[in-house]
Amino acid sequence: MADAYAVWAEVTGEGLPELALMVCDEAHRSSGSAEKSWTVVHHQDEIPAARRLYMTATPRIWLPPRAGGSGAAEGSAGGAEAVGRAGAYQPLPAELAVSMDDRRVFGPQVFTLGLAEAVEKGLVAPFEIVVLELRDPSADRRAARRQPVPWGPGAGEAKDGSEDEVPVEQLAAVQAGLLKVCAEEGLEKVITFHHRTLEARYFSETLNQTAERLHAEDPGTYPAEVWAQWLAGEHPVEYRRQVLADFEAGRERDGLGTRVVSNCQVLGEGVDLPDAVAALVTGSGSMVRIVQQIGRVLRMKPGEGKLARLVVPVFLGPGEEPGNVLESDSYHPLVRVLTALRSHDARMLEALAVPQNGGRRTGGRSAEAVLPAGAGEGAGAFVLPVRFRDRVSDSALALFLSTQVLRSEGAYWREGLRHCQEWFERTGALDVPYSRTVGENGNFPLGKWVSDRRHERAAGAMPEHRVELLDRVGMVWSVPDARFGTGLAWAARWAAEHGGSLAAPVRASIGGYPIGTWLAGLRAQAEGPAGGKGALEAGRRAALEAIDPWWAPGWPIGWQRAYAAARMWWLASDGRVDWAALPARTVFEGEPLGRWVAAQRGGWAGLAVEQRELLAALGIEQDPELAAVAAARAERAAAAGPRVSQADRFGLGVAALAQFAAREGHAKPRRGHREEVAKVVVEEGSGAERVETVVVALGAFLNNAKSRRAKLGPDQLAQLAEHGVEWA
Structure with missing residues (x-):
């Protein structure tokens, strides 16, 4: 496209019209080095566009190098700190790094759909992680001898037995564990991801040898044969399509119920396999790649209602027991997968890191998705289940996540707290607009951060010490309540300056606060039936009545405002006012007080009982002469007859x-x-x-x-x- 714009300008001497909207999907590809070709989408002089919309499921944040020359680090949007060796080569100096949190390049973040919310909305499949705890044959030879090793092409093909070797003993253990999970869970379509093509090929071509061994030991549980194929980048497109068609065809085509397709960097970004129900993820590779692998099995056909599984192999060291997550160093593949999921939705992992006080279990063999306390339907209540071979207590799992997966969250949380304190010092409260960003480069989403903390606390997922820290910096947990409290404070000040009355004009303001508009909105709510939708809450009504019992009268507010002026006149005169002698031209507090008093005394019969009582309290009474004039006027109108034939x-x-x-x-x-x-x-x-x-x-x-x-x-x-x- 950039070439087309350039050639057209060279040939015709004129520029092509700019695009009205450029949609940059898989936008993470345009991050990283400013010198790579994908960044052409950012340059207005090469591909002009009135607007750009960047979309991705895997945002990439490139952190600047630290002082001292440490290497660049790619992290998640969670705010991980850059960690590198002092003096290491720096491939991405600050002036060449394009990070997706740079508003100057990518603009503001306008919409985010968290993974937990997507599950709740039925857009992607709910899922669970099945931890495949295995004995490491390379570290435990006794365990290796108990696991017969299949042989097939791909194992040690290089003459020197070096780079082309595959860890056959480990792969055999993973094969056996995966087939066991498939048999127990009834899984039929599984994708396995490998770090090397050679391993994917070996895994696929020897899988049936492992299946035959398991069938011989337990024919009632394991099938004698499974469908197994592998794909590599060198395979022609037509061959890939045929393999995937056979994979999706299922049992009907060849009678094989369990189908496993193995690959290395083929079934990733942009590949849609909605029929796959499970994935074996080794936890190797970049975070972006792991996220893309996970996404293959979370997709589903609308209304399908499947439950996806992510099978994560973990090799235990000598003397380690399954489920001992706090004392073992062997669970790093699980940490990698959980960290990748955290880049999708940190709140989902945070909820899992808080032990549940009751309800369903969130760990062990019968793990389930649970609703956090206080979360309602559609509130993003999906909590990721993690299943181990043996029971793992909720508290142990929570501590494991807090120490192994959410360690960098502390820095991000502290940064948010610091920005909250600065905001409070400037404004006096943490009522932050959702779209507000702060920081030196304007890239910290403080509004979203504060909103996420409110949701976190409402779901019962925030530790009390964090609640206390936020309270110290003026956290506003309920925005509507805080805004009402602000308005109420200004209302009290208005009433103090206007004789205790809240009959403010709609356009009235005090201290820059639109008190008239605020009161008018509340009066509209007060008109509805108590307890109805949109009606004013009883507590708020009582708070306003405590300032002015007649803040929302049953007659026009203009009448009440004039009455407030009359009352102030009466108080200023120590209660001694001859209302009948008040000149008609008298104006007080901007109100035509003289004409208004005369109108009330003459139109006494048309006033409500409460209005008469209010006037009488000031000594304003009916004028017999004015009342007679009003009555005569009414008689003349009645004598003229009705203008219409209906009642009136x-x-x-x-x-x-x-x-x-x-x-x-x-x-x-x-x-x-x-x-x-x-x-x-x-x-x-x-x-x-x-x-x-x-x-x-x-x-x-x-x-x-x-x-x-x-x-x-x-x-x-x-x-x-x-x-x-x-x-x-």
């Missing part, structure tokens, strides 16, 4: 609502919605009736009805509720 305008709105709800299936029109309805008009004099079509502003009708719902009668509320109006 409210009835016309209900008719429009009924028509809308019947058609749309709900009672939530847009605010500007207008509904055409038929109405009956009675002609004056003749009394004749005719039907006319009128347009009802239904959205405005419902909005107005909601704002004055305290004045609606029970029958009116019942009519609205009948047609699906929730607040009624």
Whole structure:
């Protein structure tokens, strides 16, 4: 593609249009050395693109060299420290290293799907690790003599017996152990991964000799023959396809139930084998390669529901017993595989490293996936089972993981804690946005790190000492509760400055905090039925009422705001105010207090009982003269007769609502919605009736009805509720 852009520019003198979106799958290939060809995808001048999306299951982080010339180290996203020999050759100096945590190259990380969450969602198969504990023939000759060694092409083919030798005794032991697992678990399709092609070939071509020996000893358990083939990079593509087709065909093709295909660096990245149910992983090679090997058996067809197994051979030394994970140094292949899985999802390994207080077992022969305490459905609750030949206690397994697999997690955790402390010193709380990154190069995902710690604690997987450390730096365990607490503090300050009232305008702010918007949102929640979805919690309602009992009145908030101004005027006058003599032009606290008081005294009959009581407490009473004027005005309106033939305008709105709800299936029109309805008009004099079509502003009708719902009668509320109006 880069050549195409270059040639076009050379031939035509013009550049090709840039790509709208370049998707770089298997993006880890473009990390590492800045000089390798794959990094061309990063260069805008060679392949221009408006946007780039990098995708990978195996992110590669290249750590800078330490002072003193130590070698570069490739680690996982978990933050492993670079470890190297002083003065060693440095193949990737800092200026040439392209690391996937470098935002300048790869941009921000926008989405991550953890392995445990993928299992919970049914996207990949749940799995378990079966530890194949074997006696090392090279260290225990007595054990080697008990394990007959098959012979086949590939063993010592070189004349000098050097590089082409394969460890036939070890491979024979692995063959026997794998066939035993297949027989016990009923595994039919297995992939084995080897460090050398020669070993893959030897393993495959001699597997049936081991099968025959096991069948002779126990014909009821082991088959007399298994299907076994091997693949190498030198094999033609068509041959590979034929072998894989035979592998996936299963028992129906040749009657052989157990099928094993062995390979070296063939069945890795980009190969899809959804029918494979188990893999024998030796734990050798790079972390990226091990992750790719594991991925071959985790894939599954949608809805297949298989359980995958990762078989990891471990050779015990002289005097070592199976399951003695804390005292043996022979379990390093298992450590390598677990470390590779950790690069997929560290939380899954951390959960396994915390002994369960009860419930199912997480170790031993009957290991199971468990739900951590407090984790609900879909909460990424998959915990990796690890099975040994003999029972391994949960505490021993947890200590083994903590000391052998999660050792580098301490450095990563300490780095996160340091960034938390710095954030708290700047902001006063650990309410960190999820996408926020910090650090010298802006590549530490503090928001995600803090969020992961909340999930960790909610799942019961965080040690208490870590909880205490985070509490010391102001950890916010519940973001909604913390944000409510912040808003409540500002609300108390607002009320202190406004006569104890929380009737703030929507656009009001205090100290830069949008108190008006915050209160308006809570009032909307308070309108719903208690305990309903989205309704305001009783504890929060009580906290607000403790500041202002009338923070969410049943009448317009503007009325309450004017009342608060009147109350402040009354307090400032020591309770001695002649409201009747208050000039109409009086303005106080931004409210037209004079006109408002006059309106209340004249419209007394239309006020709710609670409003009258509030006014009376300030000495505001009904004005007989103003009330008489209001009554006369009402009589004139009544004498004019109704403008519609239905009971009143409210009835016309209900008719429009009924028509809308019947058609749309709900009672939530847009605010500007207008509904055409038929109405009956009675002609004056003749009394004749005719039907006319009128347009009802239904959205405005419902909005107005909601704002004055305290004045609606029970029958009116019942009519609205009948047609699906929730607040009624």
